[in-house]
Amino acid sequence: MERVTTDRRLSMTQQLVVDLTQQILAGELPAGSKLPTEQVIIKERGVSRTVVREAMSRLQAEGLVETRHGIGTFVVDTARPGDFQGSKHVKGGAYDALAVIELRLSLEVEAAAIAAQRATPEQLQAMREALDAANAIDAMDEESARMDFEFHLLIAQCTGNSFFIDAMTHVGNTLIAVVQQAGPAVTLENRALVVREREQIYAALARQDGEAARASMRLHLINMLQRVRGVVEVTGD
Template identity: 70%
Template structure:
């Protein structure tokens, strides 16, 4: 019974961490925002003070909040995805694109599997919105890079893991900035199917399928990057 109670407490704390992490990442809780008191959280969420303290400790360890003794807990200033992209001085080379795809394969595949297990209904709605926007624009759209990035970032946010999230934001400095490679209609249709397969796996909370779908999606992106690099070198 003690183990069950402990697991339930951890689960409740994890859910609170996920919810607050998402709100911070989305800008709903901007830097400097003072979080509610422990008492306010316990009344609003129906959880114990221990759960709230565990959640605050984890958020603080992840660098998302800081506690000022006698004053309260505040959201820390963290980079937003738009800031990352706007501060980028120049595009990477075709070889850089290949290297980035290789890195993303080692990062986002497992992130998708974790997201499938942890995504909340609200987070799935955010992914659906980002997916619809990505599917609606063509690769030559001036904001296609940012829009595609948002779809992948929303998936990373579902992990509730600040290291996954920070890594994705830093990748925003070099990935998908000048729009997407020119695609034929069959290639574009395949790209849309790949995204939909990732989303369907998240919706079904199937970690293995999410992992496989993201691997396929990024492997095809790697193949396109390799082709572009080869074309650039003649």
């Protein structure tokens, strides 16, 4: 019984971390904004004080928030230097984007295969909504990059593996910083291809086909790598 209780608490903590991370990366909680108080989160989420405090500790460790004693918890600038993001990792050129995508290839291909076996109907619905929102954006800018990454972060969440989720959260911080400084790799001309690639990933996840999910994610990221390489060749960054 104790193990079940502990696992449930960890799951609730991870869900709270993921939800707040998504709001931060999506700009719903911009840098400098104050998070709801512990009491408000407990009431709105129906979780314990322990869950909230563990979630805040995780967010602080990931460099997303900081607690000012006696004042509250605030969102920090995710593009500033930190443990796994910032100027020492992001120089602002397309080469940085290449490095990020190479890392994503090592993470997301297997994450997609695992997610296909573990995604719940509720998670698939959340993914569908995130995908629809990302597909609806015409402009290729920082906002579209945020929404695209939300879809990928939800896939990591479906694995139920906190290490995948934490790694992808860090990747997201770096990815957004790259887009802010170097510009998006996706152009309006190849947007339709990107939309189709994401739909193929979702379709594989929805039918619980791990091999197809793995293959479609690999194809998507390899194509993305080629698109960024094209930017490098054109701009000479």
